Amino acid sequence: MVDIKIIVCIKQVPGTTEIKINPETNTLVREGIETVINPFDTYAIEEGVRLKEKLAPLLSQTGEEIETIALTMGPPQSGEMLKEAIALGIDKAVLLSDRAFAGADTWATALTLAEAIKKFDDWKLIILGKQTLDGDTGQVGPELAQKLNIPFIGYASSILDINKNRMTIKRLMEDRYETFEIRLPAAISVGKDINIPRVPSLRGKLKAKNEAIPVWDKNYLNLDQSQIGLEGSYTQVIKISMPEHHYEVKMLEGSPDHQVDELYGKLKELNIV
Amino acid sequence: MHYFLTEEQQMIVDICRQIVEERIKPQRAEMDENCIFPAEIIKEIGKSDLFRLFVPEQYGGMGTGIFEVCLATEELSRGDLSVATTYAASGLGFIPIILLGSEEQKKKYLPQLASGEKLAAFGLTEPEAGSDVGAIRTKAVKDGDFYILNGTKQWITNGGEADIYTVFTMTDPSKGARGASAFIVEKGTKGFDFGKKENKLGIRASATRELIFTDCRVPKENLIAGEGMGFIAAMRTFDQSRPAVGAQAVGVAQAALEEAINYSKVRKQFGASISSLQAIQHMLADMATQIEAARTLVYHAAKVIDSGEKNVSRLSAMSKLFASDVAMKVTTDAVQIFGGYGFMKEYPVEKMMRDAKITQIYEGTNQVQRNIIALDLIKRGVL
Amino acid sequence: MDIKVDESTCTGCSLCKNVCMYDAIEIINGKAVIDDNCVFCGACIDACKFNSIEITGLPDKHLDFSNYNGVMVFLETLDGAVLDVGYELATEGRKLASSLGVPLSGVLIGNKVKDNFLQAFEYGLDKIYCIDNPVFSNQLDDIYAKVLVQIIDKYKPEIFLAGATSFGRSLVPKVAAIIKTGLTADCTALAIDEEKKILLQTRPTFGGNVLATIVTKDARPQMATVRPHVMEKKKTAIAESEDQSAKIEFIDIDQSKFKTKYKLISTEKEAGENINITDYDVIVSGGRGIGGSDSFALLKELADLLGGVVGASRAAVDSNWISYPHQVGQTGKTVNPRVYIACGISGAIQHLAGMQTSDLVIAINKDPEAPIFKIANYGIVGDLFEVVPKLIRKIKMGRGLI
Incomplete structure (x- = not known):
């Protein structure tokens, strides 16, 4: 019997943002691009693993157990990414995969994740990366928290204290840090200042290799087509394009003194100095 | 190149590569310049299970062999030889326990060394005794349930940073090398102190210090394999560890080659990249060929050791000797290809050249390796 | 459409009351009673452990949004002052409102925020809804979300814009999740589709290498967060004779209904360093x-x-x-x-x-x-x-x- 579960929501994203658009179909060309765990999600994984390492000895004194679970919604090949999470120390993983999930916006994604999370008991904390590299919205976390009716702390920069029932957590806002105490269960999103993710371990990799990742589809989650994927989304992308950047580069030549004189002149023209 | 690695062996290489790219490369120049011990990186190496490669499964290890250790060492050396030395030196420190330690010693020390929670060091060298084990002056005198240690060890890798030290002493000076005995000494034992930190030509981020014993009382349970077994413990340890020095050499040479190739492609002289010059091309070809030969010898020696073969001294010494000479040559050539830039600290090759030199010196100078090879040839013939 | 509580199974446990963001539920005589504030969001149905609440007579997705009107912008405040992004939104909102021929309103929430009125009107707002209350002294996601939900539900703007600040990006998704509408994050350009009269929301994705234009379908308001410092902030001329006070609507709240789950322990700024x-x-x-x-x-x-x-x-x-x-x-x-x-x-x-x-x-x-x-x-x-x-x-x- 596991008494506390930490759920880490992760996403597979293209390893580069140098994306091309097929001019004929006006769709993104994604073939041939290596996929990786969304960089911010690696901090979420690490934080989950660290919390387990920290809490497990304390909980074992009272005979309690803690478990970390990685969750993703994505195509079948996202299972490989979940294995990477296991290699990094996550205990088990679940893949939410169904043709019907495709095209989900943040709303439909949050709904699907929420329904999956409800399948677990005793989850206390949900950790997400603060945003994805591709979509870049940062919305799934707060939307998910709202659907589960739990507090959400975004941009968490450190967990100062945590026990089974509550946590003290610091978040980074534009110009300040705020420290909150909140009751668990709760959801948080993390940035790169929270930790330095570890390198996978050999035992983790060997465990991951043999791990069978369960796949949950829409029927298992009792979701209707109208709630999920493109149909369940309230927003729809109607156009994609490449931004037009016009850069007129002027190299300032000559001796350093001359370069600086010229630069100073430009700054003066623009009323910056 | 394909080295016919198993899936698990490839995982080891991948893990090390990630550590090199993410942790070691961004820091190595600063660590070298300011002699900063890579404590965090070593912790990461521990968390990644790489120390477990040395250790049998029943003591928290992975049950792998010297070949796997060499793969890890080579990859880490591509990043930084200081890190690789620190890693390999911990292994060197606990190999005597694995080879000759009692069940109690193994149970007590190996799990925490395998996890990387604690680091080990190998304390053999003294001011008057390097390659000559018989000249050890550090004394251990039995006193009831204890041995009392007095003396100074010099240039001990991981000195001060390690928690567990394998220390070679003289229990019976009249017997020369056969009077040497090895002890496990824990950091913090009364009478066990550290001397000055050395300021070195290369592997500057690694810790090299004196170990000073002043009436240091060590429990008799910490004696490894009985009095007089010190020389055998040291020699058998070196037989196992020397291919890993060879792997260090291959790693640093490989790194220098990669830098040289990349640089030769972007450096333009006389209107073309210098990689189009035959003089450079031939240097690169020679460097690569020598590295490949060294790697093959190192891998072969490691595999022979892992096969359980007893007489491995010759092959083990050959792998260390050949690979370290190659490393010195290749890193020097890499600096040459970089020209004036190679001499500058902004580029990594000068550091590789400085680092490479130690592989010709430690764990037995290359002159000692030749002695070992020659002695074995004469004793056992060419087969 | 109706929402019913099955009195035979309701235990009066208050779970539903606690999740209701519209203050539509009271426990009377040990039973939940749902009043006219209810917007049929369904949160109480999910929360009820006894399956006692049910919505009956669900209509088909109603796609008539004629009762939604106007552009509303969130004037985010910090320490009592409106952030620049609020005025940028007002300036942009003015263009959108004019293009649609609808009014532009601002929502000003905080503690002691009244000093901002005059300045806010200079950016072209037709109306300000103001909640000035000490419970909103700090940026607390849950009670801000709750009050915004109530305001949006009451005034039904067709477009709602907020700044893509740290607070905005954490708060507004909660609001959208409750209201059940689409939200487009971090927009850098907004426009009105002249024909369909809908909001075209353009945002960078893939690290700025792709621009996506997004519309909100089948739900209102159309919500977006907008990246600060992208839109221009520009004052408009106001007739001096205009009576500003008539354009301000103070909304009183029942403080007891805005209890936060976030206990703010401390706020720190990095000493001597500008991190913003x-x-x-x-x-x-x-x-x-x-x-x-x-x-x-x-x-x-x-x-x-x-x-x-x-x-x-x-x-x-x-x-x-x-x-x-x-x-x-x-x-x-x-x-x-x-x-x-x-x-x-x-x-x-x-x-x-x-x-x-x-x-x-x-x-x-x-x-x-x-x-x-x-x-x-x-x-x-x-x-x-x-x-x-x-x-x-x-x-x-x-x-x-x-």
């Missing part, structure tokens, strides 16, 4: 070429002279030369100042993603091949340790400081 780098017109950024933490003092001197702030590349932050809030780029902040001065930054794509929309980019780098020069307006190939001190000296001389 997105807020400055000039950013002087340092990268790997800076070589160490000490050299940032040089950049700070230049930044101070230009009234700017110090930024950094990932390499500099990862080397612990400067703290994370200064980081510009994919895994740091996205900035768009008037002037971005990149010193010793090679210009990896991840860095460019965070600053390429700056009005003017000046790059100083030793390596003439550095990618930063491809997007810079002015480039200097040279040693920053020579160029920057000379520039500092030149500026000081220009000001008669030397």
